[in-house]
Amino acid sequence: MWGDEPQLQAFRERLKLLLEAHQQELNPKPITAKEGDVLFRQGDPVETLMLLTSGKVAVDVHQGSERHTLAVVEAVELLGEVGFFANGQHYADFRVVDGAAELLALPGEDLLQAMLFDSDLAVEMLALVSERCRRGNRVIGLLLSGIEAVHDHETERLEQATRELGGIHFCITKASRQLQRLHQTNATQRT
Known part of the structure; x- marks a missing residue:
């Protein structure tokens, strides 16, 4: 997926x-x-x-x-x-x-x-569902890291999270861009 x-x-x-x-x-x-x-x-x-x-x-x-x-x-x-x-x-x-x-x-x-x-078929189905869960958990972790970086004003950490998010899928790239915009808005408001 x-x-x-x-x-x-x-x-x-x-x-x-x-x-x-x-x-x-x-x-x-x-x-x-x-x-x-x-x-x-x-x-x-x-x-x-x-x-x-x-x-x-x-x-x-x-x-x-x-x-x-x-x-x-x-x-x-x-x-x-x-x-x-x-x-x-x-x-x-x-x-x-x-x-x-x-x-x-x-x-x-x-x-x-x-x-x-057919145990092979059962194992393949389990592998597919498990892989999708693993990928979803990775995305959630990266999004949380990005949100925390915005909150804590950690530009380097945000860049790392958005770089990794950007390579996953277009909808996740969109979320990554939103995090960057939030960071920029917060930085502008602080100055």
Whole structure:
């Protein structure tokens, strides 16, 4: 979700192979979605997961009336697994962007059944969810470090945090720029 790191690329390839091996049990339904289509809505129950085979999907979260794009993911990516394995609800909207997208819809219960009999598939799913949690925790830590640096007027520490945040993803880069603006505003007000 945060980029094309080698570990995630290897996972994507293994996931494709494992899903192909279980195609008969999973019986995935091919879907073509057009730009602007919302595949899942934040708060809805997760009954189906989707494998994005081509195209791009934005992951949007809502905070009151505001919508924030967390990421734009590209094929091959599994969509909906975080909510499926967490609380059973989608944590975000998944919206098709930049043209049409091709997907395979996988019934969640069928995927669970396949995982019961294939430990490799279960381990890969666990690895994906764990990696996304680890990355999210890293972002939270960097954001907190940046906020503390602004509060404590530590320019060097802020620059380090924003440099690291800037390389993660466009929405995190936006947050990084906001921290820099806050720091500049605070510096101007102090003088």
